[in-house]
Amino acid sequence: MSADLDQQAANWVIRLNEGHLSEREQQQFDRWKTADPQHAAAFERLQGFVGRLQALRPQQAPAQAALEAARVRRRNPTGRVLLGLLVALPIALALRAYPPSYLLxxxxxxxxxxxxxxxxxxxxxxxxxxxxxxxxxxxxxxxxxxxxxxxxxxxxxxxxxxxxxxxxxxxxxxxxxxxxxxxxxxxxxxxxxxxxxxxxxxxxxxxxxxxxxxxxxxxxxxxxxxxxxxxRTANDAWEHHQLVVQDRPLPEVLDELARQYGGHVQFNREQLADLRVSAVLPLDNPRRALQLIADGLPVRVRSFSPLWLQIERHEK
Missing domain, CATH: 2.60.120.1440 (Jelly Rolls)
Structure with a gap:
């Protein structure tokens, strides 16, 4: 799919998220969307991504800013690269997290x-x-x-x-x-x-x-x-959606929590390999579980976006 088409789609996503279109603008959007099936596909893909970000974090400024920057720089090669990353990164993460075998x-x-x-x-x-x-x-x-x-x-x-x-x-x-x-x-x-x-x-x-x-x-x-x-302990953990760990390496625990996060959790396994965890953690609230780990171990949780977390060693 061309960068020009992605830029057009980003422009319409921004305009629709900014507020109601005028009757004339709505007609323009409808004509653009129905002119080619690829137009509708590009729009739905970007709109879906922005919708997921907004659902995870009510403040829509980060997503809006990224799309706005892509639109402003539509004639600039740097803007094309930015938009390419905006489009490609969520798709790559989604395919990695949710392969066809899962979806079907x-x-x-x-x-x-x-x-x-x-x-x-x-x-x-x-x-x-x-x-x-x-x-x-x-x-x-x-x-x-x-x-x-x-x-x-x-x-x-x-x-x-x-x-x-x-x-x-x-x-x-x-x-x-x-x-x-x-x-x-x-x-x-x-x-x-x-x-x-x-x-x-x-x-x-x-x-x-x-x-x-x-x-x-x-x-x-x-x-x-x-x-x-x-x-009995194993059954209770299931009933309460808990992860019960006793002296397990931190990277193994992070693997478990990352599966429930629904985004990308990045960490250096070697850097954290010597840290051990003994805890009861809420699997149905992975952000809370990660914070509990950070409260007890020399690590910190950094959020780069609603879909991307980094866990790094941090000597207190």
Whole structure:
């Protein structure tokens, strides 16, 4: 799409956000928008971006200023670069955060939004914020494919159809049970709250029965038991949308919170690797969780825009 078209779209976004158009201006806008499908697409893209910024931060000045600068410098190469960055950056971040597999999933949740789904067999599925699954239910099987994020599963008994949760790392076959499954880097984390699951890696190297109070990490080549957990504590954390951590490296905790932020969280892993976290953090309020971390550790949170945070070391 040409820079001239983007500049035209930015001009109309600014004029519409400044206030009501006159009848003549509205007719001009309508003619421009219907003259070419690319006009409407460019306008909707920029208007959608500004709308997201305004929803996250009521003050619209930053977005307005960026668009205004692009319009004022429409004939200046520097202005073209600025507008190119304005358009390309949110699109790149959006595609990184929300790939097609997420957008086309059978069930998905936005960051900080938990959702309970009643399945047709009587089972129950709860998706944590920023999660996505595909569902395959037929006469032979009941399958949940976890594409991203974390789910809590309560399985209804059905002797004729196995219930499985599948990820790229392997498969978990439930034996009438309650458990959580989380996609991580690397691997898939299985936490058993009730009964037993038979876990198999994608390469079918081994099958491990994971029982209530146990955790296992599944990778494409193995299933490894990690140790014991308190099912009641894990269940309570789910119910209250909390992240309970005990002596975990700060970068790992930031990874968890970044998934719920809905924007870009930037930090230097090596710079923060020696810092450890023990806390109960609100996953449905990641900005509050980050501030709690900053209150207790030598780090600070810097906001460059409603969609971009930086966490950096700051000796107090």
């Amino acid at each position: 999933a059978d069930q998905r949740t936005a960051p900080t939004v938990w959702q309970r789904v009643n399945l047709e067999d009587g089972s129950q599925l709860t998706l944590s914020g920023n999660s996505a699954v595909d569902l395959t239910f037929n006469g032979q099987q009941r399958q949940v494919r976890l594409l991203r994020g974390e789910i809590l599963v309560q399985v209804a008994h059905d002797a004729t159809r196995p219930f499985t949760v599948v990820t790229d790392d392997g498969q978990m076959r439930a034996l009438g049970t309650r458990f959580t499954v989380k996609r991580e880097t690397p691997g898939t984390l299985l936490t058993m709250l009730e009964s037993t699951v038979a876990a198999t890696d994608a390469g079918h190297h081994n099958v491990v029965n994971v029982s209530a109070g146990e955790q296992a990490r599944i990778t494409p080549h193995a299933v490894k038991l990690l140790g014991k957990v308190d099912p």
